[in-house]
Amino acid sequence: MWCLRFALTETATMAVTIKDIARATGKSITTVSRALHDYDDVSAETKQLVQRVAAEMGYTPNLWAQRLQKQRTDTIGLILPTQGPRLGDPFFGQLIAGVGDKAGEHSYDLLVSTQAPDADELAIYKRKVQGRQVDGFIIVRTRRQDLRIDYLRTVDVPFVVFGRTEGDLDYPFVDEDGTAGMEAVVEHLLRLGRRRIACIAPPAELMFAEHRLRGVQNALQRHGYPLEPDLMRRADLTQRGGLRAAQELLALPRRPDAIVACNDLMAFGAMSAAQKLGLVVGQDIAVTGFDDTPWAEHSHPPLTTVHQPIYEIGAMVCDMLIRILQGQTLEQQQILMEPRLVIRQSCGAA
Amino acid sequence: MWCLRFALTETATMAVTIKDIARATGKSITTVSRALHDYDDVSAETKQLVQRVAAEMGYTPNLWAQRLQKQRTDTIGLILPTQGPRLGDPFFGQLIAGVGDKAGEHSYDLLVSTQAPDADELAIYKRKVQGRQVDGFIIVRTRRQDLRIDYLRTVDVPFVVFGRTEGDLDYPFVDEDGTAGMEAVVEHLLRLGRRRIACIAPPAELMFAEHRLRGVQNALQRHGYPLEPDLMRRADLTQRGGLRAAQELLALPRRPDAIVACNDLMAFGAMSAAQKLGLVVGQDIAVTGFDDTPWAEHSHPPLTTVHQPIYEIGAMVCDMLIRILQGQTLEQQQILMEPRLVIRQSCGAA
DNA sequence: ATTGACAACCAAAACGTTTTGGATTATGAT
DNA sequence: ATCATAATCCAAAACGTTTTGGTTGTCAAT
Numbered sequence: 001m002w003c004l005r006f007a008l009t010e011t012a013t014m015a016v017t018i019k020d021i022a023r024a025t026g027k028s029i030t031t032v033s034r035a036l037h038d039y040d041d042v043s044a045e046t047k048q049l050v051q052r053v054a055a056e057m058g059y060t061p062n063l064w065a066q067r068l069q070k071q072r073t074d075t076i077g078l079i080l081p082t083q084g085p086r087l088g089d090p091f092f093g094q095l096i097a098g099v100g101d102k103a104g105e106h107s108y109d110l111l112v113s114t115q116a117p118d119a120d121e122l123a124i125y126k127r128k129v130q131g132r133q134v135d136g137f138i139i140v141r142t143r144r145q146d147l148r149i150d151y152l153r154t155v156d157v158p159f160v161v162f163g164r165t166e167g168d169l170d171y172p173f174v175d176e177d178g179t180a181g182m183e184a185v186v187e188h189l190l191r192l193g194r195r196r197i198a199c200i201a202p203p204a205e206l207m208f209a210e211h212r213l214r215g216v217q218n219a220l221q222r223h224g225y226p227l228e229p230d231l232m233r234r235a236d237l238t239q240r241g242g243l244r245a246a247q248e249l250l251a252l253p254r255r256p257d258a259i260v261a262c263n264d265l266m267a268f269g270a271m272s273a274a275q276k277l278g279l280v281v282g283q284d285i286a287v288t289g290f291d292d293t294p295w296a297e298h299s300h301p302p303l304t305t306v307h308q309p310i311y312e313i314g315a316m317v318c319d320m321l322i323r324i325l326q327g328q329t330l331e332q333q334q335i336l337m338e339p340r341l342v343i344r345q346s347c348g349a350a
Numbered sequence: 351m352w353c354l355r356f357a358l359t360e361t362a363t364m365a366v367t368i369k370d371i372a373r374a375t376g377k378s379i380t381t382v383s384r385a386l387h388d389y390d391d392v393s394a395e396t397k398q399l400v401q402r403v404a405a406e407m408g409y410t411p412n413l414w415a416q417r418l419q420k421q422r423t424d425t426i427g428l429i430l431p432t433q434g435p436r437l438g439d440p441f442f443g444q445l446i447a448g449v450g451d452k453a454g455e456h457s458y459d460l461l462v463s464t465q466a467p468d469a470d471e472l473a474i475y476k477r478k479v480q481g482r483q484v485d486g487f488i489i490v491r492t493r494r495q496d497l498r499i500d501y502l503r504t505v506d507v508p509f510v511v512f513g514r515t516e517g518d519l520d521y522p523f524v525d526e527d528g529t530a531g532m533e534a535v536v537e538h539l540l541r542l543g544r545r546r547i548a549c550i551a552p553p554a555e556l557m558f559a560e561h562r563l564r565g566v567q568n569a570l571q572r573h574g575y576p577l578e579p580d581l582m583r584r585a586d587l588t589q590r591g592g593l594r595a596a597q598e599l600l601a602l603p604r605r606p607d608a609i610v611a612c613n614d615l616m617a618f619g620a621m622s623a624a625q626k627l628g629l630v631v632g633q634d635i636a637v638t639g640f641d642d643t644p645w646a647e648h649s650h651p652p653l654t655t656v657h658q659p660i661y662e663i664g665a666m667v668c669d670m671l672i673r674i675l676q677g678q679t680l681e682q683q684q685i686l687m688e689p690r691l692v693i694r695q696s697c698g699a700a
Numbered sequence: 701a702t703t704g705a706c707a708a709c710c711a712a713a714a715c716g717t718t719t720t721g722g723a724t725t726a727t728g729a730t
Numbered sequence: 731a732t733c734a735t736a737a738t739c740c741a742a743a744a745c746g747t748t749t750t751g752g753t754t755g756t757c758a759a760t
Contacts, residue, residue, distance in 0.1 A: 015482065017746055028710045033748060043708060060480035064418040065746035068715050073414070082447045085661035086644070093437040096446070100464030101432065104474075109483070112462040114450030124454075130410035132365065133459070239648045268648045275650060294440070298589045298618045300625060300650035311436070367716055378740045383718060393738060415716035418745050 016059045025053050075109040076321055077134035079124060081141045082114040089237065090265070090293050091310045092140070095162070098314025099138060106322050122147055129157050135325050138162065138317050142207045160321040162313060164207055172324065172333040174317050178208050178290070181306040181339035182215025182260070185288050188304075188341060189258045190223055192348055194286055198231035198256035200245045200266050212262045212290060231256055235266055242269025250277055250285075257285060258347075264289035264296050264305055271299065271346065282348040292342055302344035313337065366409045375403050425459040426671055427484035429474060431491045432464040439587060440615065440643050441660045442490070445512070448664025449488060456672050472497055479507050485675050488512065488667050492557045510671040512663060514557055522674065522683040524667050528558050528640070531656040531689035532565025532610070535638050538654075538691060539608045540573055542698055544636055548581040548606035550595045550616050562612045562640060581606055585616055592619025600627055600635075607635060608697075614639035614646050614655055621649065621696065636697040652694035663687065 018036075022029045027046060035042045035050035042050075067073050078099060080087060087093065096112070103110045111134055115124050125148055128134050135158065139148055142163035149171060152159045161173040189197055199216045202209035213232075220227050233248060235241030242261055249256055250273060259274075261267035267289030271281050279285050282301050289296060292307035316335065323330055343349050368386075372379045377396065385392045385400035392400075417423050428449060430437060437443065446462070453460045461484055465474050475498055478484050485508065489498055492513035499521060502509045511523040539547055549566045552559035563582075570577050583598060585591035592611055599606055600623060609624075611617035617639030621631050629635050632651050639646060639655035646653040666685065673680055693699050 015480075015746095019746075029747085030710050030712095030749085031708085034709090037748085041708065046708080058480070060477070062418070062746050063481040063483055064414045064423075065715090066748080068412070068414040068418050068717090068745090069747045069749085071715070080446070080450065082451065085444060085447060087443040087447050090440060090443060090644070093440060093443040093446075096430070096443075096462070097432045097437050097464055100430065100462060104463055104465070110462050112446070112450060112460050113454055114447055115454070127410070130365075130408070131413040133413055239644065243648075265644075268645065271650070272648050294436070294589065294615075295618065295645045295649075298593075298622050299645075300621070311434075365716095369716075379717085380719085380740050380742095381738085384739090387718085391738060396738080412716050415745090416718080418715090418747090419717045419719085421745075 015062070016054075016057045017062065018059070021050060021054050021057060021059060024057065025049055071132075073109075073133060073135050074107070075111050075134045076103060076318070076325075077111050077113070077125075077128050077137045078140070079113045079115050079121075079128075079137070081117045081121075083116060089141075089263075089291075090295075091291055091308070094310040095140065095314040098311040098316075099318040100314075102315040102318035102322070108318075108322060117141070122151055125151060129155055136160075136321050138321060143205045144207050144210065146207075158321065158324045160317045160324070162317050164211075166207065166210075169334065172320055172330060174313050174320070174335045174337065175208075176308050176313070176337045176339050178211035178339070179215035179218065181290060181341070182212045182262075183219040184339070184341040185260055185290075185304070185306060186216055186219035187223075188343065188349075189260070189286055189288070189347060190219070190225075192286070194258040194348075195225060196231070196254065196256045197225070197227075197258045197260060198233070198249045199227060200233050200235050200242055200249075200259060200261040200270060202237050202262050202266075203234060209262060216260055235269075237263055237265055239265050239269035239272070242266025243273045244269070246270035246273035250274060250279075255285075259285065259287050261287065261289050264291045264293045264303060267303055267305065267346070268295070268299060271301075271303070282345045286347045288347050296342070297344070299346070301346045304344045304347035304349070305342050307340040307342050309337065365412070366407045367412065368409070371400060371404050371407060371409055374407065375399055421482075423459075423483060423485050424457065425461050425484045426453060426668065426675075427461045427463070427475075427478050427487045428490075429463045429465050429471075429487070431467040431471075433466060439491075439613075439641075440645075441641055441658070444660040445490065445664040448661040448666075449668040452665040452668035452672070458668075458672060467491070472501055475501060479505055486510075486671050488671060493555045494557050494560065496557075508671065508674045510667050510674070512667050514561075516557065516560075519684065522670055522680060524663050524670070524685045524687065525558075526658050526663070526687045526689050528561035528689070529565035529568065531640060531691070532562045532612075533569040534689070534691040535610055535640075535654075535656060536566055536569035537573075538693065538699075539610070539636055539638070539697060540569070540575075542636070544608040544698075545575060546581070546604065546606045547575070547577075547608045547610060548583070548599045549577060550583050550585050550592055550599075550609060550611040550620060552587050552612050552616075553584060559612060566610055585619075587613055587615055589615050589619035589622070592616025593623045594619075596620035596623035600624060600629075605635075609635065609637050611637065611639050614641040614643045614653060617653055617655065617696070618645070618649060621651075621653070632695045632698045638697055642692055646692070647694070649696070651696045654694045654697035654699070655692050657690040657692050659687065 018032050022032045032050050035047045137159040139161045142165050144166040146165045164175050201213045217227050233245040235245040259270045261270050270287050274281050274285050281287050289303050289305035292305045296303040296305045368382050372382045382400050385397045487509040489511045492515050494516040496515045514525050551563045567577050583595035585595040609620045611620050620637050624631050624635050631637050639653050642655045642657035646655045
């Protein structure tokens with residue numbers, strides 16, 4: 001027992017293993033392991049002794065050994081769709097913050113990879129699954145038909161999705177109700193007297209594009225002004241794309257009096273396009289967005305948009321996945337968040 | 351040999367191990383392992399056989415077992431300083447993209463955690479180190495005295511830093527030359543005839559705050575207009591902070607004719623503050639930023655700022671760390687990126 | 701004196717790899 | 731025939747844990 005301190009200094013540079021503790025306490029490896037895990041076939045004194053010595057020696061379990069043995073990784077995978085130098089969307093930062101905080105809270109690790117969506121996206125999921133690197137996945141940026149979901153289902157790896165796909169939705173997800181959000185936007189514009197409402201929509205293969213577009217169509221239809229094909233443009237989700245689309249729209253013989261962009265970035269682009277033509281946004285033309293990124297509040301004019309609680313969604317998605325991994329059943333396995341219309345000046349409201 | 355296909359279907363649901371391949375090929379575990387790693391004490395036929403069978407059975411090595419054995423993780427750690435719902439800065443998204451892409455390129459994994467900088471930040475580094483979860487770290491958002499660096503140095507875990515600290519810099523880092531960037535900004539404003547130049551600086555404990563502030567001071571000093579204490583305000587890095595600081599500055603008896611903010615977000619806030627007072631940004635007052643976030647180009651007016659290639663910095667930092675981990679010596683272990691002044695309308699240039 | 705129950709402990713197997721240190725066989729040279 | 735060499739192969743140990751299936755000793759009840 002008194003040689004203990006000696007052993008301590010001696011092994012200080014190397015990693016302390018359970019075996020070292022066994023040697024130091026004179027107990028067996030088994031007993032040490034069980035003492036550390038508070039099994040009840042270890043006497044109180046032994047537990048105390050072992051735990052004290054472990055603390056003194058600065059023992060931390062070797063996670064690979066634990067994981068190898070337990071056949072569990074306590075790690076969740078998040079694969080980000082990047083395009084070149086940028087994350088696919090500015091709000092992915094908030095999403096990561098939400099997921100990361102929640103994962104940390106439950107002492108799960110978060111394994112992040114980046115992957116351009118155009119390349120063989122599935123390959124990276126396969127690698128992580130087959131190398132048994134993660135217990136489950138969080139999937140973001142869904143497409144109408146999403147191979148990732150099909151794949152994870154066939155190999156029976158748990159996952160939770162931020163977003164939805166087309167067709168059967170027999171998997172756990174969190175999504176915002178893009179249709180309702182867009183309906184609110186359009187209703188509001190109609191109430192303000194706008195009639196010639198144009199829409200800049202994201203690429204059709206992205207599922208949320210369809211939800212949001214449908215919202216625009218629904219609201220217009222309902223009030224008897226169905227969306228004219230010429231007033232709908234597709235653009236990638238960037239400002240540049242929004243700018244270009246808006247320029248086309250504003251060059252039409254009968255100019256629209258409102259542009260409803262399906263995300264904030266494209267709305268910023270649309271505002272720039274209008275301003276370059278000398279139009280006053282909020283008067284000559286209304287512009288709206290979706291996402292309520294931090295910049296929306298401070299653009300000029302401030303952007304009317306739809307608020308999405310991305311941080312909370314990240315945390316929820318992560319929480320659901322962890323519950324699933326722990327074998328709990330989810331009280332609610334499909335969650336649709338009600339979005340909130342945020343009225344600022346770009347739509348021309350007082 | 352012909353029972354092979356049978357074995358395949360039988361074990362299809364379970365994970366295929368090296369042992370299964372040994373059984374299927376009739377070779378020993380050792381030989382299979384060596385064949386897969388292309389050792390030259392395995393005959394060509396055997397290699398072929400083993401590799402074919404491994405492919406057929408869909409073998410992927412169990413990474414935990416490999417790592418336990420190899421005492422290496424091929425994983426790098428990145429701990430993000432989050433504050434509440436947001437990543438500390440909007441450009442962290444780009445940083446993650448850069449780091450992630452480079453890590454993937456070299457088949458390293460990226461373990462991401464989030465951590466509020468106020469809490470016991472070191473704890474999470476310790477956990478990852480002691481659990482031997484990562485081979486090395488990327489450190490971001492340095493403070494003047496950075497405990498993380500001290501700690502990693504004492505435990506002898508490799509790391510590369512984005513940013514610098516005060517004092518000795520005997521560690522590998524990449525940073526942008528904030529001083530030079532700010533000097534360029536101020537020189538430009540002076541050239542445009544601005545004389546009463548105010549500065550909104552970040553919290554003093556952040557090292558980059560000092561570099562940038564020093565640039566402002568240097569340039570003003572050099573031209574004989576030293577920075578008046580009253581014209582310098584500290585603010586957190588948010589728009590809201592910038593807005594408040596700018597409001598204070600604009601309420602001064604002798605109003606400044608230029609506000610140099612130390613990042614884009616605060617500059618946006620400053621522009622809002624000026625515009626709320628009916629001032630025309632670019633005429634009545636010049637406003638500049640730093641970072642060249644994607645929004646800078648599309649703000650109204652577009653923001654004059656300093657471009658930082660964050661994606662590239664992320665990739666470089668990651669690349670350097672990987673080289674270190676692989677035992678290579680870096681040709682250049684401290685890199686200072688020359689920033690580039692981006693002149694747009696907010697400073698009042700033609 | 702047995703028996704059974706209980707408390708406290710532990711040896712060995714297992715997780716899936718890689719590496720060490722031979723063992724075996726074939727080939728050619730003497 | 732013998733020996734050295736090279737070409738293949740493999741058993742066993744190791745990495746650090748957890749778990750299985752015990753053993754041992756004590757005490758109380760028969």
